[in-house]
Amino acid sequence: xxxxxxxxxxxxxxxxxxxxxxxxxxxxxxxxxxxxxxxxxxxxxxxxxxxxxxxxxxxxxxxxxxxxxxxxxxxxxxxxxxxxxxxxxxxxxxxxxxxxxxxxxxxxxxxxxxxxxxxxxxxxxxxxxxxxxxxxxxxxxxxxxxxxxxxxxxxxxxxxxxxxxxxxxxxxxxxxxxxxxxxxxxxxxxxxxxxxxxxxxxxxxxxxxxxxxxxxxxxxxxxxxxxxxxxxxxxxxxxxxxxxxxxxxxxxxxxxxxxxxxxxxxxxxxxxxxxxxxxxxxxxxxxxxxxxxxxxxxxxxxxxxxxxxxxxxxxxxxxxxxxxxxxxxxxxxxxxxxxxxxxxxxxxxxxxxxxxxxxxxxxxxxxxxxxxxxxxxxxxxxxxxxxxxxxxxxxxxxxxxxxxxxxxxxxxxxxxxxxxxxxxxxxxxxxxxxxxxxxxxxxxxxxxxxxxxxxxxxxxxxxxxxxxxxxxxxxxxxxxxxxxxxxxxxxxxxxxxxxxxxxxxxxxxxxxxxxxxxxxxxxxxxxxxxxxxxxxxxxxxxxxxxxxxxxxxxxxxxxxxxxxxxxxxxxxxxxxxxxxxxxxxxxxxxxxxxxxxxxxxxxxxxxxxxxxxxxxxxxxxxxxxxxxxxxxxxxxxxxxxxxxxxxxxxxxxxxxxxxxxxxxxxxxxxxxxxxxxxxxxxxxxxxxxxxxxxxxxxxxxxxxxxxxxxxxxxxxxxxxxxxxxxxxxxxxxxxxxxxxxxxxxxxxxx
Amino acid sequence: xxxxxxxxxxxxxxxxxxxxxxxxxxxxxxxxxxxxxxxxxxxxxxxxxxxxxxxxxxxxxxxxxxxxxxxxxxxxxxxxxxxxxxxxxxxxxxxxxxxxxxxxxxxxxxxxxxxxxxxxxxxxxxxxxxxxxxxxxxxxxxxxxxxxxxxxxxxxxxxxxxxxxxxxxxxxxxxxxxxxxxxxxxxxxxxxxxxxxxxxxx
Numbered sequence: 015x016x017x018x019x020x021x022x023x024x025x026x027x028x029x030x031x032x033x034x035x036x037x038x039x040x041x042x043x044x045x046x047x048x049x050x051x052x053x054x055x056x057x058x059x060x061x062x063x064x065x066x067x068x069x070x071x072x073x074x075x076x077x078x079x080x081x082x083x084x085x086x087x088x089x090x091x092x093x094x095x096x097x098x099x100x101x102x103x104x105x106x107x108x109x110x111x112x113x114x115x116x117x118x119x120x121x122x123x124x125x126x127x128x129x130x131x132x133x134x135x136x137x138x139x140x141x142x143x144x145x146x147x148x149x150x151x152x153x154x155x156x157x158x159x160x161x162x163x164x165x166x167x168x169x170x171x172x173x174x175x176x177x178x179x180x181x182x183x184x185x186x187x188x189x190x191x192x193x194x195x196x197x198x199x200x201x202x203x204x205x206x207x208x209x210x211x212x213x214x215x216x217x218x219x220x221x222x223x224x225x226x227x228x229x230x231x232x233x234x235x236x237x238x239x240x241x242x243x244x245x246x247x248x249x250x251x252x253x254x255x256x257x258x259x260x261x262x263x264x265x266x267x268x269x270x271x272x273x274x275x276x277x278x279x280x281x282x283x284x285x286x287x288x289x290x291x292x293x294x295x296x297x298x299x300x301x302x303x304x305x306x307x308x309x310x311x312x313x314x315x316x317x318x319x320x321x322x323x324x325x326x327x328x329x330x331x332x333x334x335x336x337x338x339x340x341x342x343x344x345x346x347x348x349x350x351x352x353x354x355x356x357x358x359x360x361x362x363x364x365x366x367x368x369x370x371x372x373x374x375x376x377x378x379x380x381x382x383x384x385x386x387x388x389x390x391x392x393x394x395x396x397x398x399x400x401x402x403x404x405x406x407x408x409x410x411x412x413x414x415x416x417x418x419x420x421x422x423x424x425x426x427x428x429x430x431x432x433x434x435x436x437x438x439x440x441x442x443x444x445x446x447x448x449x450x451x452x453x454x455x456x457x458x459x460x461x462x463x464x465x466x467x468x469x470x471x472x473x474x475x476x477x478x479x480x481x482x483x484x485x486x487x488x489x490x491x492x493x494x495x496x497x498x499x500x501x502x503x504x505x506x507x508x509x510x511x512x513x514x515x516x517x518x519x520x521x522x523x524x525x526x527x528x529x530x531x532x533x534x535x536x537x538x539x540x541x542x543x544x545x546x547x548x549x550x551x552x553x554x555x556x557x558x559x560x561x562x563x564x565x566x567x568x569x570x571x572x573x574x575x576x577x578x579x580x581x582x583x584x585x586x587x588x589x590x591x592x593x594x595x596x597x598x599x600x601x602x603x604x605x606x607x608x609x610x611x612x613x614x615x616x617x618x619x620x621x622x623x624x625x626x627x628x629x630x631x632x633x634x635x636x637x638x639x640x641x642x643x644x645x646x647x648x649x650x651x652x653x654x655x656x657x658x659x660x661x662x663x664x665x666x667x668x669x670x671x672x673x674x675x676x677x678x679x680x681x682x683x684x685x686x687x688x689x690x691x692x693x694x695x696x697x698x699x700x701x702x703x704x705x706x707x708x709x710x711x712x713x714x715x716x717x718x719x720x721x722x723x724x725x726x727x728x729x730x731x732x733x734x735x736x737x738x739x740x741x742x743x744x745x746x747x748x749x750x751x752x753x754x755x756x757x758x759x760x761x762x763x764x
Numbered sequence: 765x766x767x768x769x770x771x772x773x774x775x776x777x778x779x780x781x782x783x784x785x786x787x788x789x790x791x792x793x794x795x796x797x798x799x800x801x802x803x804x805x806x807x808x809x810x811x812x813x814x815x816x817x818x819x820x821x822x823x824x825x826x827x828x829x830x831x832x833x834x835x836x837x838x839x840x841x842x843x844x845x846x847x848x849x850x851x852x853x854x855x856x857x858x859x860x861x862x863x864x865x866x867x868x869x870x871x872x873x874x875x876x877x878x879x880x881x882x883x884x885x886x887x888x889x890x891x892x893x894x895x896x897x898x899x900x901x902x903x904x905x906x907x908x909x910x911x912x913x914x915x916x917x918x919x920x921x922x923x924x925x926x927x928x929x930x931x932x933x934x935x936x937x938x939x940x941x942x943x944x945x946x947x948x949x950x951x952x953x954x955x956x957x958x959x960x961x962x963x964x965x966x
Contacts, residue, residue: 116857116904117881137960149879156879224873224881227858256870256887256924 125213168208177389239566243383244575249586275382288562310545311518315571336749350505350654351521375487490560525574557594620645697737853907860899901949909945
């Protein structure tokens, strides 16, 4: 059976791959077929019937969006009958559509308006008695049912791509509307993707509604600065008031092909404001030149990381960044077995996968981009998704096919069990085979609490899978046996069909880990300069800084995301204060622009010598990704050997897990105005009974050397003895394992 | 018509009999003496006096008196209200801000408590405005128009008027004194004849 199908559209002979629909082939060949409900990243809604075409030999019309072509088929996309059919559809859409285009937030970017004009609907001969429709407020989203044309794009995206499955169509003929599914109120993760795909102004961000017209906003293409998914977005900027100070009004994405979570879409106002104060600046330069170390976070661009590296070599100081250092260590151990520097998987690989193992991270909140890729794989490829973690995640409930619950801190054992099952028939060296033969499977199963039959079930469900991905979360980086885990991951990637994705915990953890030589944080008492981190002298884009610097939406530069892609970001808002470049110049380094660093990033780490201004940042009309570049693969020395599995640690009593609530990631998302800030410790009823606390109580949590005060909230969706502790409002030492044994005390108000 | 088209301007023209300018100092002295004692000054004074006594003065006594201004005159902007409800006509669509070629209109809008669009800030910088009338022409609601108020002298270049300052006062509405604008963008006569009804089959 040949893989391609040859047929003609409007007399042009075209070639389609098996599985493609007529519409997809037409679009690839730049043949226009009008649609209202079609969206490339979901299965066809087939609700608008605009995409009808004529096929020779067939009576009536064919829906091009969900019909695959047959060999030799002759398709006509334009005829008088088709024109009449489409015009009538447009007329029906226009029945009682409120004539409020003047104030509608689409302000001209409206599919309905475009098609109404395209089909020259100047006269209406259909009518229906209008019914009262109430405008709904769903928190961050407003819904006006009168404007809704029931294209169902929002429902399809919510279900098939995001995985919230939170909205549904309430069928009722002319009174059909979109409603929250199985609920009075909208209960979802507020990704806002429904707003993005809405072709009319029915679904609108409640913060943005009626504040600006599309034509007044200037668009700044950038990369989201909240997590390592590195989603593309556009900041839309406009001046406010008579002074016309620029402000970000909203964030948009290319919804046809890409996704964006709520943090990216609604959490855009984290910009920093400052003016130049030479006294502070001199203090900062002095502090750096006399510093022993700079401690910094991974929420910086590659260029900033490079300049910090220059300061290191100039003053011989140390660079502390535990988060990136642990990632680098993990990847170094990985390279020692796999023989290459970068993990092989990407979000695209997950999207196309039909078997995925997610282990060691609460992926839905750690990295929504990966979650959406998993949802897409599940809905479109029927992928088997195995989710291994000590805590079940209600957000992943509809996506995963098997949940492997293991005990906290037993990750090494679990990885060994997985590797043992996956590599059963692999062509291993004798030494490596001996490692697996020596495994005490009974002990590992007992201690990690994973049954052999669970693993067998998993392997059975994977038998037919062709594209397999292993997603390793950020729990692993700070695990005491991280290196051995990394080697096991490398083994799986090397000897099986699995590709590997190692999730970086922060937006540019991966970039920093490649650029900087990092030192172990020695917790020095003095002479530490903090760069977006704690220190004796703090240079930061957050509050309480000795010197203010621009935040990530006020900077030009690049990030390296989870796909090993170098992605450019741009200045959405101007910053009047000093930048790292000024400091570096004052320290005697000759450099004109920050973005001059882009070209000189280390090619040994895989960077290409491409200037910032030569980096593209767009998606083509067909969805081809033209953002930045993918890191070159770098060969590494293969000298790593597997260590035998250590005794698995036991975590008893109340355990907390550092994990942020939905849409919160870090101190920057914490400063935004629209995102909800839930700083409570969330735990199950079982946790409450062990810790002897109840819902709504104020408690004191002690872990490591720290004590924090939080409210306890009972979460019915959680089970077990592990509670979730948010980290976005408190800086948690990222060198610590995310599970913490803790002591919990009730705070009594005397 | 023939006379009108006759471009030969020399017809009916004649040369004044101007004596030559004196070139010598003596000549100049003689001219000064002659002009001084001929009493030309009193001729002018007499004309003024004669007109004064007639009490038939054509001069407009500005600023005590003002000439009526034409309805299509484009002076300082006004914001109109609806006749029926006295609600503001402006819907905040932003077209006037967009079309303004001297970039002097600035508006901010927001959602009000009834989920409608509301203008929260609206200013026109009269120092920049060139009174071209595009804003009034583009306004789909006949809300922003030009009024007859041309006295906008200011001590500085920047001179702003705001929404409240342009809006027709409510007492003017109750008195029915709001003036409709007749310039570009206003309704043309016989417009009603072109309106078609929405088909209602029920």
